[in-house]
Amino acid sequence: MAALENGARGVVPVATPGEAYAWRAAAEPVLLGGERGAKRIPGFDLGNSPLEYVRERVAGKLIVLTTTNGTLAFRRVLAAGPEGGQGPELIAACLRNAQAAARHLWQRAVSSDRGVLVVCAGTNGWFSAEDAYCASVLLDCLAACGPLEPGDGARAVMRLGALAAPPLAELSSSRHGQTLLRLGFAADMDYCAQISVSETVPRFNAGVLVAAGGPYDTGSPAGVPSVDGESVAGEPAPAGPA
Amino acid sequence: MAALENGARGVVPVATPGEAYAWRAAAEPVLLGGERGAKRIPGFDLGNSPLEYVRERVAGKLIVLTTTNGTLAFRRVLAAGPEGGQGPELIAACLRNAQAAARHLWQRAVSSDRGVLVVCAGTNGWFSAEDAYCASVLLDCLAACGPLEPGDGARAVMRLGALAAPPLAELSSSRHGQTLLRLGFAADMDYCAQISVSETVPRFNAGVLVAAGGPYDTGSPAGVPSVDGESVAGEPAPAGPA
Incomplete structure (x- = not known):
């Protein structure tokens, strides 16, 4: 939430560090953030402390975030939502x-x-x-x-x-x-x-958390991030961005 | 628990009415008990009311029980237990x-x-x-x-x-x-x-709930009931007794 408060374009929650690395390997510049065991992940730009997500670092950026508990909860709610049609709105x-x-x-x-x-x-x-x-x-x-x-x-x-x-x-x-x-x-x-x-109310907009009503909120439904579903609870997967 | 209090030999929790019917089709005489939507299941001997499980009906009998929530919880705990060796003791x-x-x-x-x-x-x-x-x-x-x-x-x-x-x-x-x-x-x-x-403390003894320390408690570990695991959350399966 600190990222969106400080002007980040959006936050993509991913399940594993492997998925996050895959996002960085893709064309678009992103910042990788997250923790395992409350500690920053090797090679990542940011940890899990909201105090690191200052405006100078995150404004206008897309953040790929992997945390131990929150990311998984988002994924599970999205996966449990009604299939097809207008899914539930999901906020943080x-x-x-x-x-x-x-x-x-x-x-x-x-x-x-x-x-x-x-x-x-x-x-x-x-x-x-x-x-x-x-x-x-x-x-x-x-x-x-x-x-x-x-x-x-x-x-x-x-x-x-x-x-x-x-x-x-x-x-x-x-x-x-x-x-x-x-x-x-x-x-x-x-x-x-x-x-x-x-x-600031982060809401899912086609798989990306954006500030509700902010400049990057297109009003799209929640959607499911287009990454390999197999990787949610398992090994890092070579999945790419949407 | 009422069944064991009133002298039942044991209670086998099964996931579906189909599994319960399969037990009855097997050699050993059993009583089928349980509910769906709080109501007795067609063809079952007993519902879910503990007041039905009186001594005259249940003493010495093996009860095959399927309830909406409790049975599933038992199965999940058993399934989540450490594999091999001495599993956790599971009581009700x-x-x-x-x-x-x-x-x-x-x-x-x-x-x-x-x-x-x-x-x-x-x-x-x-x-x-x-x-x-x-x-x-x-x-x-x-x-x-x-x-x-x-x-x-x-x-x-x-x-x-x-x-x-x-x-x-x-x-x-x-x-x-x-x-x-x-x-x-x-x-x-x-x-x-x-x-x-x-x-009365019901404990799992090789997949069957028995009164702890009672005549049918052999001191065996919890074990997993030997029925088709696929049927736990799915369709009735033609599974038989141990």
Whole structure:
């Protein structure tokens, strides 16, 4: 999200470092970003710290991003969407854009008569306290837009949210937060713990995350990135850009 | 669990009604039990109501059971277990046996130096409030056995448990509870809402759930039921008993 906030043209989430290298090998200039085990990948231009994605580096650029959990979650949601026709709109939300994301979702849900599905990426397949906390903040923002009919999961998350400590304490007390602090990413946590300070809502536009309503948003549906599907959970694949 | 409490020899969870029919077609006499959409399956001996599994019907019998959510959860855990060698011990817990299940798990976890993984079956792939509530009661019982190191998910569930209404109210307010009440299963809910009234701990013994420490428990590891794996999420398969 930091990339789009700072003027990046778009962010392409890919599953593996191999796919990212393949994008760089293609004609168009791209920046490679991402992490494995919270650390920058060899040969990559950027890591996973949002503080690296400053305007001077990312403005006007296409970023190819591979992270351990978020990318996979995007892929799975896209793959699970209805086939053919107009797929669901898929956006990215975090604490920093919670209110803007909620307003966007609410507007789309009302105008399309569709529900909202909140998907937590988790950490290596496990429940993540910071995800649930972020979901609770998003759901509170949605509830402020109008009447909600939450399912069991949403209700549970909202109950948990009502018990939450202040944002930074909540993030720091999670398992993953503890890991990040140990690795020296305290400044990232400060940045990520700021609630509703950003109006940027990343949305999928034909396989690329762009700022909703921004200059690179053509209004296309979500789409599935045109890379080899086999590579999502497996080995690096020699897949190229769209 | 009601079946094992009332003297059934064992319970074989199968994925589809087709697999259950195949078991009946085999030599050994079995009772078929289960539901689809909370209703008894055509030609089956028993539905999904624990109140049907009375001693007169089930004592000494082998029950072949197919339910929408629980069976699939068992299969997935078994399939995800370490290959070869001694697999994890797999038990079934609910409100009725929470304390006995926790004592059993604690003993095994301490003696094997392994952790405990609590898996909620969910409802048709969705988070279930009654599952999370049951997990919270089980975790509280585990915490009463000795010091726990809960992960993010366990901590969240325990926090939710601390906010829970009395058991029957908690079950009734869940989405699935509402469905059951609408279908006339209020007596089942009363039965299921009783906490720690049973000492029966169903454990997997070579693919069959038996009462742990009971006459049919041979101490074998969990094992994977010897049915066609392809049928787990797919069509009825002509698979036979072990």
